[in-house]
Amino acid sequence: MSASERPQETASGRVKRKLEAARARLILDRPFIGELLMHLPLVEHPRCGSIATDARALYYSRDYIDRLSFADVRFMLAHEALHCALLHFHRRGHRLERRWDRACDYCVNQLLVDDGFAPPEGALLDPAFRGLSAEEIYAVLPDAQDDHTLDEHWFGRAGSGEAAIASDRGGDAEATQLADAAFMEAHRDGFDEVATRGSTLMPAEALAEAWQDRLAAAAIEAAQVGSLGSAFDEALDRLIQPRLPWRALLARYLVSVARDDYSYGRPSRREGEALFPALHSGQVELALALDTSGSITHHDFAEFLTEIDALKGQIRARVTLFACDAELAPDAPWSFESWQPIALPEDLSGGGGTRFTPVFEWLEQRGTRPDALLYFTDAQGEFPAHAPGYPVIWLVKGNAPVPWGERVQLN
Numbered sequence: 001m002s003a004s005e006r007p008q009e010t011a012s013g014r015v016k017r018k019l020e021a022a023r024a025r026l027i028l029d030r031p032f033i034g035e036l037l038m039h040l041p042l043v044e045h046p047r048c049g050s051i052a053t054d055a056r057a058l059y060y061s062r063d064y065i066d067r068l069s070f071a072d073v074r075f076m077l078a079h080e081a082l083h084c085a086l087l088h089f090h091r092r093g094h095r096l097e098r099r100w101d102r103a104c105d106y107c108v109n110q111l112l113v114d115d116g117f118a119p120p121e122g123a124l125l126d127p128a129f130r131g132l133s134a135e136e137i138y139a140v141l142p143d144a145q146d147d148h149t150l151d152e153h154w155f156g157r158a159g160s161g162e163a164a165i166a167s168d169r170g171g172d173a174e175a176t177q178l179a180d181a182a183f184m185e186a187h188r189d190g191f192d193e194v195a196t197r198g199s200t201l202m203p204a205e206a207l208a209e210a211w212q213d214r215l216a217a218a219a220i221e222a223a224q225v226g227s228l229g230s231a232f233d234e235a236l237d238r239l240i241q242p243r244l245p246w247r248a249l250l251a252r253y254l255v256s257v258a259r260d261d262y263s264y265g266r267p268s269r270r271e272g273e274a275l276f277p278a279l280h281s282g283q284v285e286l287a288l289a290l291d292t293s294g295s296i297t298h299h300d301f302a303e304f305l306t307e308i309d310a311l312k313g314q315i316r317a318r319v320t321l322f323a324c325d326a327e328l329a330p331d332a333p334w335s336f337e338s339w340q341p342i343a344l345p346e347d348l349s350g351g352g353g354t355r356f357t358p359v360f361e362w363l364e365q366r367g368t369r370p371d372a373l374l375y376f377t378d379a380q381g382e383f384p385a386h387a388p389g390y391p392v393i394w395l396v397k398g399n400a401p402v403p404w405g406e407r408v409q410l411n
Contacts, residue, residue: 012044015062022073030115032222032232036081039214052152053080055089055207059154072120075112079151082108085215088134089155090208095138097153103138105149114231123150283338284317287363287370290344291377293325293354296397298344304376304395305342312338320370326353328362354381360388379407 019042027034037058045052045059052059058080065073083089088104105124112119119125124147129137222228288308290301312319319336323329329348336342356375363370372391379400392405401407 011066012062015060015065016042016044018070018073019060019065019077022070022077026074026077030078030229031225031227032218032229033078033081035218035221036085036214037077039211040081040084048152050151051076051080052154053083053089054154055084055211059152068120071118075117075120075123076151078112078117079105079108082111083151083153083155084211085218086134087208087211088153090204090211091134092155099141100134100138101149101153101155102147103134103141104153105151106137106141107132107134111231115229116231120150124148284312284315284372285320285368285370286312286317287320287322287333287359287368287373288342289322289324289356289359289373289375289377291325291354291356291375291381292323292329292348293378293381296376296378298348300397301344301376305344308374309342312336312342320368322359322362323348324355324358326355326358328358333362354378356381357384360384364388 023034023037023042026037040053040056040058043057043059044062048059048061048064050061050064058077068076083104086104086108088100088108092100102124106126106129109119109123109125110127110130113125114130219228219232222232286308288305290296290304308319311317316338318338319342320333321336321342322333323344324332329345331345334345354377356377359373359375362368363373369390372393373388374393374395376395376397378398379394379396379402380398383403387404394402394405394407395410396402396407397410
């Protein structure tokens with residue numbers, strides 16, 4: 001070994017020990033995060049400019065890690081572990097890659113900050129995104145923005161690691177096994193062998209299922225010993241089964257209902273006989289129904305109505321609001337123009353059985369046909385036998401199914 005090679009090896013060893021020490025500290029202080037990290041072998045990679053993961057390993061630049069403080073290294077390790085646990089490598093679908101990367105970072109960084117971590121300088125962070133999934137954050141991020149992630153997202157990039165490169169070459173089962181063994185031998189560091197063996201070349205679907213199991217196991221184990229942390233404890237259900245982006249789905253649907261269109265309606269005689277296309281902007285008639293049977297809190301109602309308030313002004317929607325358990329609430333429904341904030345009556349009560357039919361009966365008896373009916377409920381009650389002649393969106397808190405209409409999961 002030449003003398004010129006020793007400083008480089010010394011630097012590599014020093015950085016590797018720094019990463020291992022940060023991981024060990026996380027295992028002791030943050031068992032939930034530490035358990036997740038044990039599935040990610042540490043790999044110095046020449047193509048990595050900072051730190052990255054493909055959910056099979058954790059790749060890093062020696063120079064980048066060397067520049068970070070010990071606290072920042074802990075944060076970045078935890079950051080990569082959560083990307084894997086939340087299946088960010090698997091959930092992008094057809095979304096724009098860079099925008100999805102930023103949404104994932106906003107999601108992960110807020111969770112870590114809420115758990116007491118101090119973010120490195122330049123980390124993407126916005127308290128407005130607290131409690132939102134990456135899908136929900138993606139829906140409100142602009143396509144072009146100057147902010148960028150500190151880490152590199154190698155989500156779904158098959159050529160990221162050495163084992164994946166071997167897989168890309170189309171080897172048979174024996175070649176795959178040899179590549180897997182070579183990868184483990186090259187990156188064995190005392191924690192990773194058992195946890196990661198077999199996962200380096202795992203297909204994407206199987207890898208996602210494996211990380212779901214790892215997340216659930218780590219969260220349950222940490223919760224049992226009281227070390228999960230309040231931020232993750234509150235978000236446990238959402239982490240294991242991320243909620244759908246109902247705000248974005250609802251906004252997209254209502255905007256499509258309210259879109260301006262061209263009309264060839266005959267003008268007044270004073271404007272002449274010629275027919276020209278004119279932009280027609282009609283008011284949207286939106287019906288909202290709240291299930292007050294007792295399973296949904298006033299806080300839930302207020303949060304939901306705040307979202308509707310933010311949307312209805314943009315689409316010029318007139319809202320008819322119902323409250324119903326087994327029967328319609330006294331004095332219901334209430335009407336609100338697009339410029340009026342929606343407010344629940346202070347004496348609103350409920351707690352009886354659940355029947356959805358009174359809302360539909362009221363609309364039918366008056367010959368009212370809204371552009372859409374949104375029903376906020378746990379979906380446990382008596383449904384009308386048949387769907388009405390207008391769109392119905394069930395915003396469901398819980399796991400109950402609906403017999404017809406569009407079902408959007410809230411939790």
